[in-house]
Amino acid sequence: MALLASACGGGEQAGTDTQPEERVKLSYGVWDATQQAVMQELAAEFTKTYPSITVDVQLTPWVDYWTKMKAAVSGGAAPDVFWMNGPNFQLYASNGVIKPIEEQIDTSVYPKALVDLYTYEGKLYGLPKDMDTVGVWYNKTLFDAAKVKYPADDWTWTDFKEAAAKLTDADKGVYAVGAQLTSFQEYQYNTIYQAGGHVISPDGKQSGYADPKTIAGLKFWTDLIAAKQSPDLKTMTDTTPLQLFEAGKLAMYWGGSWNVAEFGKNDYTKDKVDVAPLPRGEKQATIIHGVANVVSAKTEHPAQASAFVKFLGSKQAADLLGKKGPIPAYNGTQQDWVKAHPEWKLQTFLDAVAYAVPYPVSKNTAAWQEAELTHLTKAWTGEVPVEQAAANLAAAMNDLLAKE
């Protein structure tokens, strides 16, 4: 016991029923290949403290992760511990396939938005591992060429639109920004909350898409397409905004803190881009999200699995993660992440936590996210006015929410 207690850094007690002599191998499901190495390192670190427990890190690429996880859970073969995200969380929690955390945990060390995200019916199910907020990555070379000042920390929608007009250069095929439709977390959700709108009511029963302010947040993007300051949807289907940005065809890319790894290894972007906060509309807002570690309800080793989850949520783990991975969720350890890339103003992403809005979710988020795309695609192509598309979406989403 002495060994177990001293092991866990910040005074967090390990599960008391862990038998030191019992050799256990835990499986740990993750989806990000760029984080596989650091996850393995964390697993090894954990084994140092708990020599009887080894962890097998199992990588499933993002595109297949949830499909495979659902099949594995249905078939009773889910990993003992695995990564969870906001949109999927309530589905797993409400079906009882992940275990709530029974012990008392000091959650004040994590951003409140993330703790709330992984709380269902008053119970906490996962410990936040990392976090992300959104910012505007901009191409300094294109800003210089168009003689536009780099975005200020307190810039507004008006500033953004002025800059967008100047940055667009149709002859060179350069657009100000790509009004991406496939990543609501980086695009629509941010402008919706900046405009004072909302995606879903706090009780998770009503869609916010009928709210004129929400529609204003959507129009922000469709106006850019209409003004040809963003490529149209067809072009963005063939070549994604990320690819366009990395080819120097977009002056700005609304992206997350997780893009650091991507832009750092890309030869074009690594010395041409920097990051600014999102422009403010009626208010300042960004979506905050983060991955949590959860324990499968069917694990054969619940004590060991929760000990591992607690280790992953500890300061010790966060310190290691911050040096090599995304922003750790543990408050106070995030500076290492900022220092890892002194060439960029990464502090921007941390400052954003102060005005961040949690990722909007309900019990079956995936169902209405499909409706979002089905209806908004028509607004993005201009086939249906934004107001109409949003009204149709609100009706479809309310139907789905009523079924939850």
Added chain:
Amino acid sequence: MASRGPRTEALWGYAFIAPTGLGLAIFYLWPVLQTAYFSFTEWGAFGGHTWTGLENYTRLIADPEVGRAVLNTLTYTALGLLGIPLAIVFAALLNRPGLGGVTLYRTAFFLPVVTMPVAVAMLWRWLYNGDYGLINQVLALAGIDGPNWIADPATALYALIVVGVWSSVGYNLIIFLAGMQAIPKELYEAAAMDGAGRVRQFFSITLPMLSPTAFFISIVSVIGSLQLFDLVFVMTGSGQAARANPAYSRLQTVVQLFYERAFVTDDRGYAAAIVMALLVLIAVLTVLQFRLQRRWVHYV
């Protein structure tokens, strides 16, 4: 040993086909029966199902997405059949005596068949890219501003059909070549003596003699086309990326819709109903073809 009667022989016959029969029963028949059962149920996100009777089927009939997917699939299938005359023409050209480099041509035509469908789809996806794709670059030389082929509702389905035909011509061609080479030379010699030229010979001997081969290919192509999935899946992605494609409604096929319902939105019972409907569609079209064959297929 002389006592072995027809009965024992028949038993031995069954014994020999038993392994295959068992395999078919376990891996084909049983899943079909299971799927048929599941099509009357509704599923939770993590397994467990309840009987809902005909609900999935009434929903299926009213679902505009299903109607669209069936229409797209049928269009793809019908236009895909154009690959058959194309393959016959190529096969006839390759079958000429004295033509040099035949092996080279055959290899070139057959290459798409041995290439993984995923690789084929990736390649065409790049070719079709609206801004950087080779096709539009070539068109630009002629001063034509090409569309975003697979993101434009007007062109997407046809772009897909071109790839489908392109990748099937090689397989069909090889079968037709084999069929042509099995036609007795005497027929052509007799026809030549009667004064028939090459074209007349083609229409009066080659085509009728090839009709059983063409029938086989049309059965196989129709079934294959109705099950189209991999090309669309790779060229448009699945889930979000596919749904945000403006041409999504023109590209959705029945099997792709099945995949989305079964594995993306966890609507497994409904997905089962969709494939049962597809099974019926395939059966109907196949029976229809067998009925029609009496009109045009000549067996020697």
